[in-house]
Amino acid sequence: MTEVTFAILAAAALLFVCRLWAGPSLADRVLALNGLILVGMGAIATHAAHTGTGAFLPSLVAVALVGPISNGMIARFIEARGQ
C-alpha cells in the first residue's frame, strides 16, 4: 500500500512539474512549487508512517514552516514588480 501511495505522489509531482514548466505567469510557477513542497511533505510523512521511525520529522516541521513563508515573500515580490 505504501508503494501505491508513493506512486500517486510521484504522479502528482509529475503533473506539478508540467505546470512549473508550462506556466504562463510567475504566479503559476510559484503555485507549482507550492505543490511540489506539499508532495515532499507527503513523502516524508508517508515514509514515517511506513517505517514507524521519526528520524525525518524535524525536516518535516522545517519544510512546513519555510514553504508557505517563501510563497508569501514571492507574492510580495510579484505584487511589487507589477508584471
Place this chain on the structure above:
Amino acid sequence: MIGELLALGGATLVLIAAIGVVRFPDALTRMHALAKASTLGVLLILAGAAVNLDDVNDVTSVVLAGVLHVLTSPPASNMVSRAAYLVEGMAGENDAVDEGAWLRGRRGVSPSPQEPGRFGDQAGTSAPGE
C-alpha cells in the same frame, strides 16, 4: 494499517489537486484547486503518520508540522492569488462582477493592458471611472 490507509487517501487528494492545477485555465482557479485539496491531503497524510508512530516526541513533531501548515498555508495562498489578481486581472468568464477593479492601479501595481477576453472589454460592463 489504518495509518497507511490515511496516507493513501491524502496522496489521492494531492493527486486530485495536481490534476486541477494542470487542467484549470487561470491562475486564480489553479490556486483554488491547490490550496483547499492539498491542505486537507497533507493533513490526512500527517494524521496517518501520527497514527502509526509510537514515540510521543515523534507524534508531537507531526502535530506541530500540521498546526504550522494549517496556520501558514492559507494566508500564503491568499497572498499569491491576491498578487496574481492585482497583476493579471481576472478572466472574463469567471465572474460577472470585478469587485477589486479599484484596487488595481493603486499600491504601486500598474494596471495591465486590456486584452481581448479580459473583464471590462464587454459592452456595458466597464468599471466606473474608465
